[in-house]
Amino acid sequence: MxxxxxxxxxxxxxxxxxxxxxxxxxxxxxxxxxxxxxxxxxxxxxxxxxxxxxxxxxxxxxxxxxxxxxxxxxxxxxxxxxxxxxxxxxxxxxxxxxxxxxxxxxxxRPEQIASLLRKLSDQIAAGEEQTRQLARMQSKKEENALLFRQGLLERMTADGGRDLSWAEGAADAGIDFEGKVWLPVLVAMNRWSELSRRMPDERAVQISLGQAAAGLAYELPGTVLLPHGRREAMLLFPFRRSLTEMKVESVRPFLRGLGERLSQASGICATFLIGISAAAPAALGRAAEQLLSSGAGRFYLPDEGVFTLAELPVTVEGDLHALYPEALQRIRDAFLEEDEALLERTIRDWLDQVREKRCRPELVKEWTLKILYDNQMRFLALQHYQSIFSMEVLHRTLGDIGTLQELGDWMLQFFKERMPLLGLIYKQSRRSEILRAQQYVSHNIGSKITLEEVADMLHINSSYFSRLFKRETGYNFIQYVTTAKMERAKELLARSNMSVEEVAARLGYENKSYFAKLFKKHIGGTPGEYRGD
Known part of the structure; x- marks a missing residue:
C-alpha cells in the first residue's frame, strides 16, 4: 500500500x-x-x-x-x-x-484524480518490480562469480598444488604471471556462531567480505579475492618481480584496514595469515594449500590480527588426560558456588594450560566437551539438574569454534547462562539446611564425610539432621554421600589414568578393598571391570 x-x-x-x-x-x-x-x-x-x-x-x-x-x-x-x-x-x-x-x-473531478493515482501506483509497482529483477540479476551474477572463484581456488590447491590445469582459466579471475609475483594471504573469519546469527545467509558473508575487500583493488590494483567454503577466503596480492621492497610489510597496513572495515560494517572478526610469495602457478598452488592447511596452528592465534607463517604456533600430538580431573573439579566447584569471577579465572587457567600444551584443536574440543558432559552427569547424580542441552548441538557448536580465545569466551558464557538455573534448583528443597549439606558433600567429595560433622557445620542435632535429610531427599545421608563418591569414582576411572588405589585415596578411602566392595555394590562390577582392565 x-x-x-x-x-x-x-x-x-x-x-x-x-x-x-x-x-x-x-x-x-x-x-x-x-x-x-x-x-x-x-x-x-x-x-x-x-x-x-x-x-x-x-x-x-x-x-x-x-x-x-x-x-x-x-x-x-x-x-x-x-x-x-x-x-x-x-x-x-x-x-x-x-x-x-x-x-x-x-x-x-474525483474520478480524474482517482484514475491519475491508479496510474501512478501502477508506475511505482512496475518500478519496484524492475528494481527487484535487477537485484536478482546482480545477485545471480555475484553468486556465479563467487562460485567460479571458489572453484578456481579448489583446483589451485588440488593434489598439493601439483595439478596446474587451473592456470589456463586463471586470467579470467585476473591472475597472470607475466612479470608478477603473487603473495597469498588467508582470511579466516572467526566467531562463526555469532556471525551466523546476524547473517544466516552464508553467501551474504562472502559477499560482505568481497565488498569490504573491494577497496583493496583501488589501494593495491590487481588484488584478487578467492572464496573458500563459508568462513575462509584467499587474497592474492600482485607485485612486480623487479620490486625490491618487502612484500609482507607492504600489505600489513592494508590488511589491518580491511579487518577494521569487516568489523565495523559486518561485525566479522578476521585473522589474516600471510603466506609465501610465488612467481609460478605450481608455487602459488603449494603456497595456497599450505595456508589452507594451517587450521591447527591458527587455533592458537587471536581472533583478529595479521600474522605470518613464521608466527604460526606449531601443534603437537600431546594429551590433556592429566589436566582433566582437576580442571573438571575446579570448574564444577566454581559453578556450584555461583562465583562468576572464580569461574572465569578457573576456565582461563584451564585454557592457559591447554595453550602451553599446544595440542590439536580437535583434542582440546573433545576434552572441553567432556568437561561439559561430566558436569551435567554430576548434577544428574545429585538429583539437582535436568538436561537442558543437546550433546549433538554442543558438538556442532564446538566444531564451529575457530580459536582458543573464542572457545574460552564461549565456555564461560555457557556456564554463566546456566547459573540462574542453580537458584531454581536450590529452591526445589524446602530446607536450606539440606541444600547446604548437599553443597558441602559436593565440595568435599575427596574427604571422609560423616553425618556428625555435617550436622555440626549446620549447628543442628545429628539425629534431627538424619531424619530431616531422609524426609527431604528420600536418601539416607550416608547412602547419599556414598552414591556421590561412586559417581565421582566412575568419572576418575573413565577419564583419567589413575590406579584404583589412587582413585580410592582421592575420594577419602584408605582401604582399597573396602572401596572396591562399595563400588561393586553400587555399580554392579569392580573398578577394574568398569574401566575395562
Missing amino acids: YSVMMVDDDYPVLEYLSASIPWKELRLEVHSMCKNGAVALERAQASLPDIVITDIGMPQMDGIELIGELKRLKPDIRCVILSCMGDFAYAQQAVRMQVDDYVLKETM
Whole structure:
C-alpha cells in the first residue's frame, strides 16, 4: 500500500479529496494533509510519502519549492500539481522538475484524480518490480562469480598444488604471471556462531567480505579475492618481480584496514595469515594449500590480527588426560558456588594450560566437551539438574569454534547462562539446611564425610539432621554421600589414568578393598571391570 501526501492552504480542498477518493479500492492511504509546503516538508522528513499532490501558491513555502526539496529527499517520488493557476510559466517549471501531472482545480473531478493515482501506483509497482529483477540479476551474477572463484581456488590447491590445469582459466579471475609475483594471504573469519546469527545467509558473508575487500583493488590494483567454503577466503596480492621492497610489510597496513572495515560494517572478526610469495602457478598452488592447511596452528592465534607463517604456533600430538580431573573439579566447584569471577579465572587457567600444551584443536574440543558432559552427569547424580542441552548441538557448536580465545569466551558464557538455573534448583528443597549439606558433600567429595560433622557445620542435632535429610531427599545421608563418591569414582576411572588405589585415596578411602566392595555394590562390577582392565 502506497501513501499520498496532500498539500493545500485551502482546507476544504483537502477535505474534498480525502472524502471523495476511494483510497482502499486504490490500495492507497493518506499520508498527511498539510496547510503549506513548510509543514509538508517537516512531515516528509519524518516519513516520506510515495505520492504528493500539492497546490502551488501557498504561504511560507510554495508547491514548486516543496517538490524540489522532496525530489532531493526521494528522487523517484511521484508529484502532481493541483492549482487554480493556468499560467504557462508554472507548467514549464513543472515539466522541468519532472512533475507527473498538472491539474487545474476548476476542472478537477474525483474520478480524474482517482484514475491519475491508479496510474501512478501502477508506475511505482512496475518500478519496484524492475528494481527487484535487477537485484536478482546482480545477485545471480555475484553468486556465479563467487562460485567460479571458489572453484578456481579448489583446483589451485588440488593434489598439493601439483595439478596446474587451473592456470589456463586463471586470467579470467585476473591472475597472470607475466612479470608478477603473487603473495597469498588467508582470511579466516572467526566467531562463526555469532556471525551466523546476524547473517544466516552464508553467501551474504562472502559477499560482505568481497565488498569490504573491494577497496583493496583501488589501494593495491590487481588484488584478487578467492572464496573458500563459508568462513575462509584467499587474497592474492600482485607485485612486480623487479620490486625490491618487502612484500609482507607492504600489505600489513592494508590488511589491518580491511579487518577494521569487516568489523565495523559486518561485525566479522578476521585473522589474516600471510603466506609465501610465488612467481609460478605450481608455487602459488603449494603456497595456497599450505595456508589452507594451517587450521591447527591458527587455533592458537587471536581472533583478529595479521600474522605470518613464521608466527604460526606449531601443534603437537600431546594429551590433556592429566589436566582433566582437576580442571573438571575446579570448574564444577566454581559453578556450584555461583562465583562468576572464580569461574572465569578457573576456565582461563584451564585454557592457559591447554595453550602451553599446544595440542590439536580437535583434542582440546573433545576434552572441553567432556568437561561439559561430566558436569551435567554430576548434577544428574545429585538429583539437582535436568538436561537442558543437546550433546549433538554442543558438538556442532564446538566444531564451529575457530580459536582458543573464542572457545574460552564461549565456555564461560555457557556456564554463566546456566547459573540462574542453580537458584531454581536450590529452591526445589524446602530446607536450606539440606541444600547446604548437599553443597558441602559436593565440595568435599575427596574427604571422609560423616553425618556428625555435617550436622555440626549446620549447628543442628545429628539425629534431627538424619531424619530431616531422609524426609527431604528420600536418601539416607550416608547412602547419599556414598552414591556421590561412586559417581565421582566412575568419572576418575573413565577419564583419567589413575590406579584404583589412587582413585580410592582421592575420594577419602584408605582401604582399597573396602572401596572396591562399595563400588561393586553400587555399580554392579569392580573398578577394574568398569574401566575395562
